[in-house]
Amino acid sequence: MTNKMQIAPVRARFEKQILPLRAWVIVCSAISFLILTPLVTSLLSSLRRPTEAQESPPRLWPRHFSTESFRKLTGVSDGVWHYIANSLALSFGTLLGTVLLSVLAGFGFARFNFIGKKIFFGSILLMIMIPFQAILTPLYVIFSQLHLTNNLFGLCLIYITYQLPFSIFVMKNSFQAIPKSIEESAMVDGCTPWSTLRQVMFPLVIPGAISVALFAFFAAWNEFLAALILMTDQPHYTVPIMLTILNSRLYGQTDWGLMQAGVIVTMIPCVVLFLTLQKYYIQGLMAGSVKS
Amino acid sequence: MKDTSEQKLSHPNFLRRRAITGAVFTVPAFLFVLVFFLIPLVKVVIMSFQDYPLLGEIKWIGLSNYREAFADTELWRTVKVTLLYTVIVTPLLFSFALFMALLIKGTSKLTKFFRTIFFLPVVIGFGSASYLWYWFTDKMVGPMPEILRLLHLGTQSEPWIGSMPLALFVVIALVVWKFSSFQMILLMAAIQGIPSEVLEAAELDGATGIRQLRSVTLPLIKRTISLVLILSVAGSLLAFDQFYIVTGGGPDGSTITTVFDIYRQSFLQFRLGYGAALSVLAALALMLVSLVQSRVLRSSDDE
Numbered sequence: 362m363t364n365k366m367q368i369a370p371v372r373a374r375f376e377k378q379i380l381p382l383r384a385w386v387i388v389c390s391a392i393s394f395l396i397l398t399p400l401v402t403s404l405l406s407s408l409r410r411p412t413e414a415q416e417s418p419p420r421l422w423p424r425h426f427s428t429e430s431f432r433k434l435t436g437v438s439d440g441v442w443h444y445i446a447n448s449l450a451l452s453f454g455t456l457l458g459t460v461l462l463s464v465l466a467g468f469g470f471a472r473f474n475f476i477g478k479k480i481f482f483g484s485i486l487l488m489i490m491i492p493f494q495a496i497l498t499p500l501y502v503i504f505s506q507l508h509l510t511n512n513l514f515g516l517c518l519i520y521i522t523y524q525l526p527f528s529i530f531v532m533k534n535s536f537q538a539i540p541k542s543i544e545e546s547a548m549v550d551g552c553t554p555w556s557t558l559r560q561v562m563f564p565l566v567i568p569g570a571i572s573v574a575l576f577a578f579f580a581a582w583n584e585f586l587a588a589l590i591l592m593t594d595q596p597h598y599t600v601p602i603m604l605t606i607l608n609s610r611l612y613g614q615t616d617w618g619l620m621q622a623g624v625i626v627t628m629i630p631c632v633v634l635f636l637t638l639q640k641y642y643i644q645g646l647m648a649g650s651v652k653s
Numbered sequence: 654m655k656d657t658s659e660q661k662l663s664h665p666n667f668l669r670r671r672a673i674t675g676a677v678f679t680v681p682a683f684l685f686v687l688v689f690f691l692i693p694l695v696k697v698v699i700m701s702f703q704d705y706p707l708l709g710e711i712k713w714i715g716l717s718n719y720r721e722a723f724a725d726t727e728l729w730r731t732v733k734v735t736l737l738y739t740v741i742v743t744p745l746l747f748s749f750a751l752f753m754a755l756l757i758k759g760t761s762k763l764t765k766f767f768r769t770i771f772f773l774p775v776v777i778g779f780g781s782a783s784y785l786w787y788w789f790t791d792k793m794v795g796p797m798p799e800i801l802r803l804l805h806l807g808t809q810s811e812p813w814i815g816s817m818p819l820a821l822f823v824v825i826a827l828v829v830w831k832f833s834s835f836q837m838i839l840l841m842a843a844i845q846g847i848p849s850e851v852l853e854a855a856e857l858d859g860a861t862g863i864r865q866l867r868s869v870t871l872p873l874i875k876r877t878i879s880l881v882l883i884l885s886v887a888g889s890l891l892a893f894d895q896f897y898i899v900t901g902g903g904p905d906g907s908t909i910t911t912v913f914d915i916y917r918q919s920f921l922q923f924r925l926g927y928g929a930a931l932s933v934l935a936a937l938a939l940m941l942v943s944l945v946q947s948r949v950l951r952s953s954d955d956e
Contacts, residue, residue, distance in 0.1 A: 379755045379862075389756055389767040396771060399789045399830065402796040406788070417793040418802070466682035473675020481683050488690055490943040492891050494912045495936035498919045498928045499696035500689070502705070522689035525682055554674045583778030585894045586912075590920050601780035608784075608898075617794050620784060627781035635776040639769065642776070646835075647842055 400628075407431065407622040414618030430618035434626065437606060437619070438595045441626060444603040448582055451513050451520070451599060455581035456574045458521040459528050463573055464566070466525070467532025468558050472544065485526045493523050494586065501590055511597045516588060520581045528573040531648045535569030536562065572645030575638055582630060600627050701933045705926035718930035727906075728931070731914040734907065738821065739889035745829050746885050747878075750836030755866070757837070758844050768841075771834045779831065783898035786827040790814070790899075817907050820900045824908070827895055832888075836881045843877035844870060876950060883946040887939060911935055 380388060402421070406414050407430050409423040414430065434441040470478070500519065501510070509515030539562060547561045548554075563570075588599045595606070604627065607620040635642055701719070704712040722728050757768045774782065790797045792812040801807040813819045847870065855861075855869045871878065893912040896902060902909040902917075909917065915935065919928030 385756065386763075392753065392756075393767060393770045396774060396830065396834075398796070398800075399785055400773065402789065403785050415794065418799050419794050419796055421796060421799070462682040462685065466679045469675045469678030473671055473678065475672045475675035475679070477676060477683070478679070481679055481686070484683070484686050484691060487694075488686065490940050491694065491936045492887070492939050494891055494893065494915065495932040495939070496690070496693040496697050498915070498925055498932055499693040499700055501920070502700070502925060503693060503696065505707075518685070519689055522685045525686060529682060554671070554678075558678075579776070583780065585778070585780035586916070589897075590916070601778055604780060604784045605898075608787075617788055617791075621788060624781045624785045624788075628777045631776045631778065632773065635773070636769070643838060646838060 403621045403624055406618055407625045409618055411616060411618040414621070415616075430616075430622035431626075433616070433619050434622050437603065437623075439598075441600075441603065441623070443596070444598055444600050445626070447513060447598065448600040451517055452578045452581040454514070454517040455520040455524065456577045458517065459524040459577035460570055460574050462521065463525060463528035463532045464558075464563065464570060466529045467534075467566075467569075468536050468562065470529065470533045471536035485529065488523075488526045497587060497590055500587075504591060510591050511594045513592075513597060516591055516599075517581070519587055519591075520577070520584065524573075524577045524580055527576065527649045531569050531573050531645065532566060534648065535566035539565050568641065568644070569648075571638065571641045572648065575634065575641055576645050576649070578634070579631060583627075697929045697932050697936075700926050700929035703926045703929075705924075705929065707923040707925065711926075714926070718927050719934075721927065722930055722934060728914065730906075731909050731911050734821075735890060735892065735910045738825070738892060738910065739886055741821075742825055742828055742889050743882060743885045745825065746833055746836055747882060749829060749833040750840055750881070753833060753837040754840035754844060758841050771837060773834075774831045775835045775838075777831075779894045780898065782831050783827065783895050786823065786830075787814075787899045790823045790826070814900050815904050817904060820904060820908055824892075824895050824899050827899065828889075832885075836885065839877055839881055840874065843874035847873050879946070879949045883942065883949070887942050887946075890939065890942070891935075 379385075405421075405423055406419075408426050408428070409430070410425050410427045411430055411433065413420070413424060469475070470482070504510045504512075504515055507515075509518075543561060543565075544557055547557045552561065582599075583601060584599075585601050588602050589605070592598055592602060598606070600623075604620070604623050607623050608615065702713060702715060704714045704717075753771055757764050757771065789795050790813050792798050798807070798813065811819075813823050851873070852865065852869065855865050860869055891912050892910045893916065896908050896910050896913055897916070900908040902913055911931070912935065915928050915931045918924045918931060
């Protein structure tokens with residue numbers, strides 16, 4: 362007990378850890394090492410000469426660095442730039458659609474009572490409970506009939522829909538956090554609901570909108586199953602589906618350096634966006650999980 | 654400028670107009686939900702009673718799809734492997750997540766630095782993470798078998814994804830790597846939310862270390878714990894990407910999960926009606942999990 366008392370102030374200076382400071386640093390570094398190893402070795406593999414990336418057993422540190430795998434990626438089927446363009450168009454489309462619809466609906470839910478509010482709210486709850494994987498079969502049939510398969514716009518509409526429960530929830534909470542008096546004084550000053558939203562309310566919910574936008578972008582950029590099912594022709598592939606072209610089960614010998622170059626290209630936007638907008642990402646994550 | 658006054662805000666005409674305005678704001682989003690969720694939801698139920706080939710005649714066949722599903726030994730195999738995977742992954746994810754959450758609950762610069770590193774696997778796509786691990790654990794060129802060999806920790810001669818417990822192990826390692834930090838952040842936020850006076854009081858009473866964790870910290874974040882566990886169960890029951898990419902369902906179809914089976918029936922064999930019946934069953938199972946979830950969360954609120 363006395364021993365404890367002596368240690369306490371020292372620990373307090375470095376906040377309270379479950380371990381003594383030195384052990385804490387060692388444990389955290391070890392976990393970081395485990396977490397980073399796959400990422401770093403993948404990056405190194407993509408930066409080897411392609412022949413060296415095929416070697417077995419692998420060398421852990423490359424003999425020669427080379428960007429040849431990345432250059433080869435531009436020659437895969439329609440070329441990596443084509444797939445990046447597809448994915449960017451899809452992701453920004455999803456982002457814009459999701460932000461627009463969820464800001465409008467979030468404002469409507471937070472501040473108005475209207476007929477059908479309960480039905481809409483119930484549908485959203487149902488969407489949270491029923492996994493989207495369960496309705497891919499009918500979506501595929503409907504999309505085939507409407508000629509929306511192999512159509513990025515069609516896929517974008519699906520992504521927007523499935524971002525809505527989370528996004529509307531975040532926006533509704535953002536609007537509810539604004540004092541009613543702000544909106545009322547805008548109305549008394551002659552603002553219509555539409556101009557109140559645009560000029561007074563929206564600027565106040567921008568942090569929420571950034572979280573919504575970020576998650577919409579990530580979802581569209583990374584989604585695999587729906588894109589795999591609905592985009593059957595190579596020119597319409599997204600970046601994650603491009604990776605399936607690089608897989609050996611379909612095309613004989615796998616070019617491992619090429620595959621890891623593809624993996625790195627897919628990861629870069631996610632890592633950059635996360636590092637720059639970390640705060641909004643974490644906030645969105647908290648809000649999203651409280652919902653469910 | 655219109656003539657305005659305070660009274661205007663409570664006038665009946667104004668309230669009616671507000672009701673219409675509110676509906677107008679939400680209608681666009683509702684249309685999306687209607688067309689891309691509610692209609693397909695009705696359609697999946699209808700399709701499950703039909704023989705629905707991609708081309709050719711669609712026939713009503715009553716409960717045949719469901720009867721076939723329950724009689725299909727292949728289906729029970731997919732359910733079994735999905736459940737086995739869920740039962741293994743859930744406690745593993747939670748233990749790592751809790752341990753990491755306790756490590757990085759502080760607010761210092763160094764803590765934040767580690768937290769950012771820990772969190773990196775969460776933000777990359779599951780598809781690309783799966784392709785990364787497919788390579789990372791490859792017996793010939795992958796670093797992981799090589800590192801284990803250098804450490805004299807294993808000399809498995811067969812390809813890892815070619816034999817059964819190992820194939821599942823590879824996917825589980827990938828998922829633990831990818832998702833532990835997701836749960837970590839939620840648990841960390843809950844732990845940070847515990848008032849420091851409570852912990853100090855516990856310490857004065859002699860509850861420190863593991864004891865404090867077990868009898869003070871964990872009970873106080875019970876709600877978050879059940880949330881995290883349920884998210885993990887639901888996510889594991891829907892596993893697809895990781896198995897499709899890393900094991901391809903092999904060896905011998907022993908890692909085909911439920912969603913993988915739906916994919917296979919609907920989009921490889923184009924038995925869309927049967928795929929729809931499997932989807933309905935999967936949706937019902939997941940709704941059951943959701944119901945249990947809301948029960949559990951409500952009961953932990955009551956206390």
